[in-house]
Amino acid sequence: xxxxxxxxxxxxxxxxxxxxxxxxxxxxxxxxxxxxxxxxxxxxxxxxxxxxxxxxxxxxxxxxxxxxxxxxxxxxxxxxxxxxxxxxxxxxxxxxxxxxxxxxxxxxxxxxxxxxxxxxxxxxxxxxxxxxxxxxxxxxxxxxxxx
Numbered sequence: 001x002x003x004x005x006x007x008x009x010x011x012x013x014x015x016x017x018x019x020x021x022x023x024x025x026x027x028x029x030x031x032x033x034x035x036x037x038x039x040x041x042x043x044x045x046x047x048x049x050x051x052x053x054x055x056x057x058x059x060x061x062x063x064x065x066x067x068x069x070x071x072x073x074x075x076x077x078x079x080x081x082x083x084x085x086x087x088x089x090x091x092x093x094x095x096x097x098x099x100x101x102x103x104x105x106x107x108x109x110x111x112x113x114x115x116x117x118x119x120x121x122x123x124x125x126x127x128x129x130x131x132x133x134x135x136x137x138x139x140x141x142x143x144x145x146x147x
Contacts, residue, residue, distance in 0.1 A: 012111030039089035093128025
């Protein structure tokens with residue numbers, strides 16, 4: 001069993017990672033941090049960019065994984081080495097549910113949106129994961145000082 005944390009690069013992601021690490025320690029479970037990326041590529045180059053600067057799907061995966069590792073390190077410091085980081089392709093909500101199923105997660109940890117509108121506190125990704133995950137989902141409020 002594993003604790004999975006969904007990371008979107010927002011400031012709230014740091015608190016979600018810290019709280020997920022705390023939950024993983026409580027449960028003596030490994031922690032997996034996941035960040036989704038689209039994987040979609042435009043058929044042509046944008047007018048302002050030459051073809052030589054277009055990123056491949058592998059470039060996008062590597063950049064996403066590097067950003068994820070950096071965020072986890074910023075959140076956990078030396079303890080970041082205990083976290084498995086995965087960049088997954090697809091729509092974020094679906095990708096997180098699938099990743100949770102793949103690692104047999106016992107808990108998924110997400111952050112809320114930083115949007116202040118009450119109607120949008122839970123964004124579409126959190127709502128999708130809440131509806132479709134096969135395990136409990138912990139939503140960490142933006143601004144939480146977890147860990």
